[in-house]
Amino acid sequence: MSAEITGAQSLIKSLESAGVDTIFGIPGGAILPAYDPLMDSTIRHILVRHEQGAGHAAQGYAAATGRVGVCMATSGPGATNLVTPIADAHMDSVPMVAVTGQVGASMIGTDAFQEADIRGITMPITKHNFLITDPLDIPRIVAEAFHIASTGRPGPVLVDVTKSALQTMTSFEWPTEIQLPGYRPVTKPHAKQIREATRLILESRRPVLYVGGGTIRAAASKELAELVELTGMPVVTTLMARGAFPDSHPLHLGMPGMHGTVAAVAGLQKSDLIISLGARFDDRVTGNLDSFAPHAKVIHADIDPAEIGKNRHADVPIVGDVREVLIDLMAMLRTQADAGHTGDFEGWTTFLGGVKGRYPLGYDAPPSGLAPQHVIERLGAISGPDTIVTAGVGQHQMWAAHYFGYEQPNKWINSGGLGTMGFAVPAAMGAKVGMPDKVVWAVDGDGCFQMTNQELATCAINDIPIKVAVINNESLGMVRQWQTLFYNERYSNTDLHSKRIPDFVKLADAYGCVGLSCESPDDVDAVIAKAMEINDVPVVVDFRVHRDAMVWPMVAAGTSNDDIKYARDIAPDFEEDDL
Secondary structure (H helix, E strand, O other): OOOOEEHHHHHHHHHHHOOOOEEEEOOOOOOHHHHHHHOOOOOEEEEOOOHHHHHHHHHHHHHHHOOOEEEEEOOOHHHHOOHHHHHHHHHOOOOEEEEEEEOOHHHOOOOOOOOOOHHHHHHHHOOEEEEEOOHHHHHHHHHHHHHHHHOOOOOEEEEEEEHHHHHOEEOOOOOOOOOOOOOOOOOOOOHHHHHHHHHHHHHOOOEEEEEOHHHHHOOOHHHHHHHHHHHOOOEEEOHHHOOOOOOOOOOEOOOOOOOOOHHHHHHHHOOOEEEEEOOOOOHHHHOOHHHOOOOOEEEEEEOOHHHOOOOOOOOEEEEOOHHHHHHHHHHHHHHHHHOOOOOOOHHHHHHHHHHHHHOOOOOOOOOOOEOHHHHHHHHHHHHOOOOEEEEOOOHHHHHHHHHOOOOOOOOEEOOOOOOOOOOHHHHHHHHHHHOOOOOEEEEEEHHHHHHHOOHHHHHHHOOOOOEEEEEEOOEOHHHHHHHHHHOOOOOOOOEOOOOOOOOHHHHHHHOOOEEEEEOOHHHHHHHHHHHHHOOOOOEEEEEEEOOOOOOOOEOOOOOOHHHOEOEOOEOOOOOHHHO
């Protein structure tokens, strides 16, 4: 038992004991007592310009490193500004601990200055949350928060600490064990379910591995590659799983769903067995559920039992960590192979290879200006497979998902489930802090960029040299695309005028960054190369792209995946007769 210290000192000692090396945050009245001992701590605190930036930076740090990201804010508006990143982390299973200050315990419920029931507000969007009124509880609760955030299905945990608890004298004792009797995530799959899954795989003729973000969170990419080599089954990787399986592999069909490749969508629709690994049959993947993969049986492996069967009935439910599931599944398949039982998927993979060959990802060069797809292709080729890419949300996100090229996990970081505009810049900041030796590109839209670009000041002041590619089409591009296709080209409130206001090059300069611009296809490589040479300050490149470029393929919201359009007036033709 330590000598008497303040609750604030106990909080900082607890965060140190939990292994925290970085906190993104902003001080304010209720959390202020914690900022005094933080000044003497080994923990690096990065002063952001908006609490939303702190939350997304913690997400970027977590997604790049696999460790728990930490953000800190004061009570009331400070805490409510963290709601969006907390909801984002919850949807995308990002391990994060948010520490917020709260008014004094005696003032709770009085509508005191800067009081907000952040625990009540965030209850639906956290894995768990705590309110600390007794400083003796601080070490135990911090230890529990980090354990809950990082185990099972990862997610955000909120720790709300009253100012009175921070100011009261207490003692510090870091717990040697964690006792959470109601929280026991199952990581090891049941052997009976593995046997059933093996039987279905060997009986199938048209299986597809449907790989979701849980595969990356489970660090299971190596095992996934081994399973593919063992069985020859084709793979689709969702938006959250890009990089879980190399894009260059011949059995990789690409990303499925609303803006998925024709081969990935066809693979799921025509399959007779879907092996879902850490995916959740999201509406953006399935389209109209009633017509999704109508002939497929489903093996659904997920660490979160609540996801299994939620949207699509699972013939074989497997609760467990994806990596553990793959290890056990391969052991069983190898035993069967030794006994002469293997799957025959050659006709299936030949069919899908044909679809992939007939309907590759592609785009037409615009009549003038830059093709955004070309910009991102060149970004990927010049910066290389070790680059970490973050993205905002919209057209540029889909182009970045398709055209950059991903060979490794934890290199693609985006807002998948919540779809949060403004995610890219602060997430890139967090990723660069966590992985300082990696090149980090934020691929952003001109709409997204204007939501959180103030974090460039944070990057410049704290020597966090991220690179930002602004795909500037003067528009809220994805909304404009929908207006083009479904609203008779009535462009209501989607024109941002952002090739005039602001001047992104001058804005970058004002923030202490290097600003570059590019308007000609002939200059793309040289501008990217110049940005790659600058590694001591952040770089912002304004890529002035053609405003009418669209994201294809596309399945309109609420329609069947069978209605996929390869381009505006082209529907792909793939029939089961081809099998």
